[in-house]
Amino acid sequence: MSDVILQIDGREVAAKEGMTVLEAAQSVGITIPTLCHHEKLEPFGGCRLCTVEVDDRGWTSYVASCVYPVKKNISVKTRSEKVDRIRKTILELLLAHAPDAFDLQDLAKEYGANKDRFEKHASFCIHCGLCVRYCAEVKKAYAVGFVDRGIRKEISFIPEISARECWNCKECFPLCPTEALQAAYVLTNALHPPKTKGDGKTLEK
Numbered sequence: 001m002s003d004v005i006l007q008i009d010g011r012e013v014a015a016k017e018g019m020t021v022l023e024a025a026q027s028v029g030i031t032i033p034t035l036c037h038h039e040k041l042e043p044f045g046g047c048r049l050c051t052v053e054v055d056d057r058g059w060t061s062y063v064a065s066c067v068y069p070v071k072k073n074i075s076v077k078t079r080s081e082k083v084d085r086i087r088k089t090i091l092e093l094l095l096a097h098a099p100d101a102f103d104l105q106d107l108a109k110e111y112g113a114n115k116d117r118f119e120k121h122a123s124f125c126i127h128c129g130l131c132v133r134y135c136a137e138v139k140k141a142y143a144v145g146f147v148d149r150g151i152r153k154e155i156s157f158i159p160e161i162s163a164r165e166c167w168n169c170k171e172c173f174p175l176c177p178t179e180a181l182q183a184a185y186v187l188t189n190a191l192h193p194p195k196t197k198g199d200g201k202t203l204e205k
């Protein structure tokens, strides 16, 4: 694959064709905040926190860097007044759902986001989809999924699968930027306790 030369924050970066702007930035140690991105998962582009400013032959646009492919001669700014304003608003909207999430609070400090700007709808889950996609794409277990739509959309463990797969896995737990996932798991276990052997391993249902 040939190299694509672009500018990121004033630095010349040589990226491989097909890479995203986020990957190109990370390859030279430039950090862009993300909430729904994971290197083992297919690009998703859900949270838009990774928005950057792209100048392509004089045209400026604001794009999600985790899904935007590198292109010859574009110039990328990972921070600018408008980029920071976009991230601040995204964080304020997410904080209305998960005001106590540590990851969001840290980002809120950096971008000056006000957690009380929008009316609270504490659902705790910010719909980043990391748990659902990791379980499906990496583990191929499909133990957790989204149910309902719109403002009622929430994640839910499938008790029959979760009882068999989750106890010895839990790889999705550290991915959750809030504590919604752990709470949903505890609830599922309380309502549908998995059967265990003496060694603590789960028995298949």
Ligand code: SF4
Binding pocket: 124, 125, 126, 127, 128, 129, 130, 131, 132, 155, 175, 176, 177, 178, 180, 181
């Ligand atoms: S439970 Fe956590 S990881 Fe799963 S979609 Fe919600 S915020 Fe993301």
Ligand code: FES
Binding pocket: 033, 034, 035, 036, 037, 044, 045, 046, 047, 048, 049, 050, 051, 064, 065, 066, 067
């Ligand atoms: S990290 Fe790019 S859209 Fe969420």
